[in-house]
Amino acid sequence: MRKRLGRLTRGLLPRGLLGRSVLIILVPILVLQAVALQLFYGGHLDVISRRLAGGVAGDVAMLVELVRREDPENRAWLFREAVWRLDLALAFESGARLELVTRPASLPLLPLEEDLNKALWERVRLPFDTDWQSDPRSVIIRVQLPDGVLHVEAPRKRLFTATLYLFVIWLVGSALLLSGIAILFMKNQVRAIRRLADAAEAFGLGRDVGTIKPEGASEVRQAAAAFNRMQERIRRFVGQRTEMLAGISHDLRTPLTRMRLALAMLPRNAETEEDLVALTQDVEEMERMTAAYLAFARGEGVEQARPADLVELVQDVAANARRAGAQVEVAAPPGLPMSLRPDALRRCLGNLLDNARRHASRIAVGVRTVPRGGHGGPAGESPGPLWAEVTVDDNGPGIPAGQREGAFRPFHSGSPSGTGLGLAIAQDIVRAHGGEILLEESPLGGLRARVRLPV
Ligand SMILES: Nc1ncnc2c1ncn2[C@@H]1O[C@H](COP(=O)(O)OP(=O)(O)O)[C@@H](O)[C@H]1O
Ligand SMILES: [Mg+2]
Known part of the structure; x- marks a missing residue:
């Protein structure tokens, strides 16, 4: 009750x-x-x-x-x-x-x-x-x-x-006046709180919001100041961490290159041949991994968004995957011009296709626009803001629902040779575009990665 x-x-x-x-x-x-x-x-x-x-x-x-x-x-x-x-x-x-x-x-x-x-x-x-x-x-x-x-x-x-009549007018008038004043003043207070909430949301998505100006009531100012301090601390912490990661990866590159060259120079005979090939492969893999760490640590933040065709970019990435031996089908409209960071997005979709290629034999990529807000309502009916949606489907084993969240975590890999950075980087890039990335079950039986970017 x-x-x-x-x-x-x-x-x-x-x-x-x-x-x-x-x-x-x-x-x-x-x-x-x-x-x-x-x-x-x-x-x-x-x-x-x-x-x-x-x-x-x-x-x-x-x-x-x-x-x-x-x-x-x-x-x-x-x-x-x-x-x-x-x-x-x-x-x-x-x-x-x-x-x-x-x-x-x-x-x-x-x-x-x-x-x-x-x-x-x-x-x-x-x-x-x-x-x-x-x-x-x-x-x-x-x-x-x-x-x-x-x-x-x-x-x-x-x-x-x-x-x-005066009495009635006085009653109604004073109520209107008071509520008018209340709305006016509260609006300012609420605006300060909303701005703080928006800043926290944006910061959570990895966007650089800068320090926010404290405004409004003292409690709201206090929250804004605390937010600014927290933001500063997190930024410093993340900065140090990525710097260290970048430093290690960078410093490892030279000795690894030296090792690969030295391995190539070593005299080969029937006895050592097999070990040398295996060693060379390992060193090459380590080089690949350090390159990935370095790319992750440096981030893709430097690239500026510019007008580009999403469909063209998707076709490009699919062609690369085909060259690497994957069977990829693309279903897309003739063109979808929008503002994006092409290199970063190419890398993001490349990571998704790379994962699909490694876990499955068939890959299907789809591009479409869907209305934002409603979950897959009839397209074209509401003229509101749109998502450009790219789905990458495969027929592999997929990821169990409970582990999909965790797959985005950096260095969280299901394979011993993986870096665990593919999905983390993809998510970073999509969020930097103001979009979102979801893992779902694919109609092909494997994993579906759904990337949504604001048009
Ligand atoms: N298409 C897929 N099918 C099945 N599992 C996948 C797929 N994509 C990613 N995964 C799982 O998610 C993990 C994390 O992927 P990722 O971040 O790209 O790192 P990595 O590929 O280096 O392991 C993978 O190790 C794998 O276990
Ligand atoms: Mg991967």
């Missing part, structure tokens, strides 16, 4: 900080004002309105009584007195009959009409009719007398105080 309630409120409450904080400010204000309004309407306004209506109705009842007793010729003085003493304009329509019609209420929110009708009913005790619509400044009361209809025009001022 509590769980369900929690889920319900979570569904109804705004998710963002801005919505929530405005709600936190607004709800107490609205509750306070609702209480104030209830007190005002229920207490003060009712009483005032009833008393004013009673006063007017009493005057009207008195006049009706006097008109009934006075001869028609002598009524003129009464009408004069009423105008200047009571502020009520009288007119008598001799012989007329009152048509009683029910009118819709014309004053929203206020109980004046009802109160006046009730007071008149109690005091006049004759058929009557009140008209609030003919004149915006006064209310016309018509009373049926035995010999005609008495018209009484009472100014609304006698029934009404302007504070009625």
